[in-house]
Amino acid sequence: MNGPMLALESADALASVAVSQEDGQLHTATAPAGQSHSSQLLPLAQELLGRSGLSWQSLAGLVVGVGPGSFTGLRIACGVAQGLSLGLNRPCYPVTGFEAAAYAWWSTQHHGGHQQFLIEFDARLGESFAAILEFKRNGEQTNVAWIVAPIVVQKAAVPDLGVGDRQDPALVVLSDPLVSAMGDMRLPLSGWMMRYARDPQLNRPGQWVNAAALAPLYVREKVAQTIVERQQSADLQWSAMRADDLDAVMAIENVAYPLPWTMGNFRDSMKSGYQLRQLRERGVLIGYAVWMPVYKEAHLLNITLAPQRQGNGLGTWMMRSVMKEMLSQGLEQILLEVRPSNHRALALYRRLGFAQIGIRKGYYPALSIASAAREDAVVMRRVLEA
Secondary structure: OOOOEEEEEOOOOOOEEEEEOOOOOEEEEEOOOOOOHHHHHHHHHHHHHHHOOOOHHHOOEEEEEOOOOOHHHHHHHHHHHHHHHHHHOOOEEEEOHHHHHHHHHHHHHOOOOEEEEEEEEEEEOOEEEEEEEEEEEEOOEEEEEEEEEEEEEEHHHHHHOOOOOOOOOOEEEEEOHHHHOOOOOOOOHHHHHHHHHHOOOEEOOOOOEOHHHOOOOOOOHHHHHHHHHHHOOOOEEEEEOOHHHHHHHHHHHHHHOOOOOOHHHHHHHHHOOOEEEEEEEOOEEEEEEEEEEEOOEEEEEEEEEOHHHOOOOHHHHHHHHHHHHHHHOOOOEEEEEEOOOOHHHHHHHHHOOOEEEEEEEEEEOOOOOOOOOOEEEEEEEEEOOO
């Protein structure tokens, strides 16, 4: 795939991002140690894009680190990537830490035509995440294939995975390679993932996927069972928004609006006791809503559906879910503001029984720097009935 790309990785102790320009230039950034990945990954990516002279819309695709690693870290990177993929309508390329580690060794130290790698990462409790990858040259191309797919084994059993042993010269053993065996220690993991995904001489086992198909590399059986259970549930899940959902929320917010809410707006809403909900489709966050209950009235502050999922009835489904939940909370009416220029939203609210009750002059900032005029807000209300 041609064009600029963004890589996101948060399975490692330090979250990192990488931007690859169309001419191949690579720029990387790493989150400060000790700070939450959930609050750092998206701002880090936005800052790096700005320094590279790029915008979200200029990206051709997203490279995503899918593990192994901490469950929470993997969920953050995949959630952000899914939100961006939906908002920008761009594909994702999943890369494992196994592939990145083997490629780092291959690209900086290898001079032959065939190499196998036994890669292991510490999984704690005396266990390791392990896999065996093969790089085999075929003319000008190099084929990459799994010999042993990622598994969890006891550390003592890692040398017995079935291809050679630690004395076999055809087998390179990379143990916790993120700290001991990367070819260029100045390059964070996201940088190696980007190089791997963009190397034109590799025939890789992975492929570009859409947001719904992107998933972390779940190796442990108990996590795999959770995934099966999720696949058996309804396609749409409406639930409370959590703090670790905010990066995925912001990925949609930033591409849905020219003047988006900030991460701080969402965090302040949580702290203030407002109601925040998320909509997931087959596990992928695609929409969200925020409202403020005051006595028996609700003020809808934000309701957003990923641009790629608009126009197929999901907006109506979300609004009905919001109103049903408000009614269950004992609220009697709902108020909201909307821009007069937002014709799609106005039509939706009117179909759902909202009526205009007023105008707030100059309520919204101008949508572009070319216009200094602020925009009015149409104030609408609907009585909530069972």
